[in-house]
Amino acid sequence: MTDFDxxxxxxxxxxxxxxxxxGQAGGRVLVVEQERIDRLTEPSFDGRxxxxxxxxxxxxxxxxxxxxxxxxxxxxxxxxxxxKGSPATVxxxxxxxxxxxxxWIVENRAIRQALLARLDELPDVQVLGSTRFVDxxxxxxxxxxxxxxxxxxxxxxxLVTEGRFSRTRTLLGIEVEEWDYHQRAFVCTLGHEKPHLxxxxxxxxxxxxxxxxxxxxxxxSIVWALDERLAEEVGRLDDAMFLAEVxxxxxxxxxxxxxxxxxxxHPLRMVMAERSTDQRVALVGDALRGxxxxxxxxxxxxxxxxxxxxxxxxxxxxxxxxxGDAALLEAYASRRRFDGISMVAITDGINRLFGNDLFPLxxxxxxxxxxxxxxxxxxxxxxxxxxxxxxxPRE
Ligand SMILES: Cc1cc2nc3c(=O)[nH]c(=O)nc-3n(C[C@H](O)[C@H](O)[C@H](O)COP(=O)(O)OP(=O)(O)OC[C@H]3O[C@@H](n4cnc5c(N)ncnc54)[C@H](O)[C@@H]3O)c2cc1C
Numbered sequence: 001m002t003d004f005d006x007x008x009x010x011x012x013x014x015x016x017x018x019x020x021x022x023g024q025a026g027g028r029v030l031v032v033e034q035e036r037i038d039r040l041t042e043p044s045f046d047g048r049x050x051x052x053x054x055x056x057x058x059x060x061x062x063x064x065x066x067x068x069x070x071x072x073x074x075x076x077x078x079x080x081x082x083x084k085g086s087p088a089t090v091x092x093x094x095x096x097x098x099x100x101x102x103x104w105i106v107e108n109r110a111i112r113q114a115l116l117a118r119l120d121e122l123p124d125v126q127v128l129g130s131t132r133f134v135d136x137x138x139x140x141x142x143x144x145x146x147x148x149x150x151x152x153x154x155x156x157x158x159l160v161t162e163g164r165f166s167r168t169r170t171l172l173g174i175e176v177e178e179w180d181y182h183q184r185a186f187v188c189t190l191g192h193e194k195p196h197l198x199x200x201x202x203x204x205x206x207x208x209x210x211x212x213x214x215x216x217x218x219x220x221s222i223v224w225a226l227d228e229r230l231a232e233e234v235g236r237l238d239d240a241m242f243l244a245e246v247x248x249x250x251x252x253x254x255x256x257x258x259x260x261x262x263x264x265x266h267p268l269r270m271v272m273a274e275r276s277t278d279q280r281v282a283l284v285g286d287a288l289r290g291x292x293x294x295x296x297x298x299x300x301x302x303x304x305x306x307x308x309x310x311x312x313x314x315x316x317x318x319x320x321x322x323x324g325d326a327a328l329l330e331a332y333a334s335r336r337r338f339d340g341i342s343m344v345a346i347t348d349g350i351n352r353l354f355g356n357d358l359f360p361l362x363x364x365x366x367x368x369x370x371x372x373x374x375x376x377x378x379x380x381x382x383x384x385x386x387x388x389x390x391x392x393p394r395e
Contacts, residue, residue, distance in 0.1 A: 001126065004028045005323050006313065007145050007155040009133040009168055011040065013050070013108065014285030014302045015161035016115035016127075020063040021310035023122035027317060030126050030155070032147060037116065037129035046108045047264040048187050049213055049221040051076065051200070051296035053103045056303045064121070068114030074216045075101035077198030101198070105213045105221065133168055136281075143280040143324070157324030158281045159309065164271040164290030172278045181268040183208050184231035185293055186224040188263040189215065190246070193255025196220055203249060209294050210249045219260065222246060223293055225268060235265055268292055276336055277329040284309060288336070301339065308335045 006022055008015045011033025019031045039045050052060070052073070060066040079102060082089030094101050119125045132148040136158060143158045160168045169176070196214040203210045208225035215221055224246070226234060234245060239259050247257060272289040276282060285302035312331055316323040 001028065001030075002153045004030045004153060004155040005317065006030075006157045006159060007032065007143070007153055008159045008161055009145075010161035010163060010166075010287065011035070011037070011127060011129070012161060012163055012285070013111055013115070013299050014287075014306060015159070016112060016119065017060070017063065017065070017303060018159060018161065018284055018306045018309060019125050019127070020065050020115055020118045020122070021059075021306055022313055023119060023125035024063050025310060025314035025317065026124070027313060027323070028124045029122075030128065030153060031119070032128050032131050032133055032145075034132045035129060037127060040129075041109045041113045041116070043109060043261055047189065047262060048108045048223075048266075049105050049189075049215060050108055050111060050299050051103050051105055051213060052111075053297075053300045054100050056300045057104060059303055059307055063118065065115050065118040068117050069106050069110050072110040072216055073104035073106045074214050075198055076103045076105060076200050076214065077101055078200070080199060080201045082203060102200075105200070105215055107215070107221075133162075135171075136168075138279050138281075140279075155324070156280070156322055157313065157328075160281060160283045160287045161285050162287050164269065164286040166283070166287040168281075169273060169283060169287055172281060174278065174283070175274045176271050177274065178269060178271040181225075181270065181292060182228045183225045183268045184228060184235075185266045185268055186222065186226065186231070186234065186263060187266065188222060189260045190220050190222060190243075190254075191258045191260050192218055192220060193257075194218075194253070196254060201250070201253075205249065211296070212250055212254075213296075220254065222250075223296075224249070225292075225294070231265065239263075266293075272341075276333045279326075280324045280329075282309060282329060282332055304339055305336055308332055 005027045006029050008019055008029065008031045011031045015031055015033070019029050022029045033040070035045075057066055060069075077094050079092040080089060081092070092102065116127065119127055128147070131151075133145065134148060135146045137144045137146075142154050142156055144152060144154050145158060146152050160166055162168055195218055196212075198214050200214060201212045207227045207230055210225075211223045213221045213223065234242065237245065242263065243257050243259060270289075270291060271286075273283055273287070276288050284305045286298065288305060289301075291298050291301065309332060312328050313323040316328060322328075
């Protein structure tokens with residue numbers, strides 16, 4: 001097949017999810033990924049986990065992809081947010097907002113595995129690995145995409161899901177607002193002596209936030225962001241010294257810690273495209289905006305882009321209309337504008353507020369955390385926001 005409704009460039013978490021949603025809706029879809037497909041699920045490819053909020057889980061279930069990852073999803077039952085040494089720590093318990101957990105921690109490779117398995121079941125979805133997007137040509141009716149090895153395909157809509165350093169976005173002349181946090185996030189999996197009891201812990205330090213996220217089995221994943229200079233030094237530590245630093249930040253609530261698998265380091269940079277669409281093209285996920293991982297919201301935000309595109313394209317296909325015309329693109333841009341900007345501002349604000357030892361800021365955040373802890377309605381609002389169910393009808 002060379003003619004599709006939608007061609008998706010980038011087979012990361014976002015590209016695969018949008019393909020599952022569109023395939024489920026009956027669309028003819030091609031996903032193009034530069035990496036070998038079997039590489040995407042290797043432990044050495046991506047050691048990260050993702051905190052999947054309740055709203056995102058429901059969406060993945062609708063796309064038929066949740067079932068494949070449910071066995072590897074650890075429910076988050078409690079969240080503890082605070083500063084080391086500060087009396088103002090907020091405890092969120094999922095029972096305070098309902099029966100469902102706040103979210104689930106799933107390894108990125110397990111998410112990819114489940115999405116790829118789902119795409120395999122969808123007859124009109126093709127995934128091409130080891131293939132690069134090279135160029136495109138657009139007419140008012142369609143987009144013609146040139147791929148590596150001279151292969152050409154056509155579509156009504158091109159979705160760019162190439163991540164925050166998207167080359168196609170540059171090719172389109174879409175400018176970005178970006179800033180470097182001058183931080184690096186260390187990510188690795190730890191085994192521990194005592195059970196985590198489903199508790200996620202986020203601690204703030206002047207040189208960056210530290211999170212311990214519960215995984216299946218007696219395992220947890222850390223996401224530890226550090227100023228670049230310090231990150232350089234921590235990166236040079238041997239495993240035993242590294243674990244000693246982790247224990248220093250986290251304490252001994254989980255007993256003896258051991259490293260399972262490699263340590264990864266991700267440079268942190270905020271990137272936000274000045275617009276989300278162009279003729280017959282839409283940016284989705286990190287290609288549209290990549291945020292600080294402090295609140296574990298990047299992919300949850302991307303999934304809300306995915307939902308908007310899937311709903312709009314599905315409506316068009318069912319009505320026999322063009323699924324990539326200007327009206328669809330305008331609707332997508334206006335649906336996604338506010339959410340994206342507000343999440344960039346929230347995550348950036350949290351990082352600045354907590355990544356600073358100035359006394360007024362320290363006082364402000366301690367007061368803020370103490371207020372949140374003592375005001376149940378505000379606390380519930382934050383909890384529902386973290387769960388990604390704000391504005392959704394309760395089930
Ligand atoms: C340390 C860390 C922790 C995080 N934790 C969380 C969390 O707990 N919860 C959460 O919601 N989010 C989290 N995030 C954010 C989340 O990981 C991202 O939002 C998500 O991975 C974005 O996926 P994507 O598919 O849009 O982009 P990417 O993951 O960057 O994928 C892009 C894909 O496109 C491919 N590609 C690029 N260019 C081309 C081309 N020209 N041709 C073909 N293929 C191409 C790449 O090979 C890649 O596979 C975290 C991020 C970091 C850095």
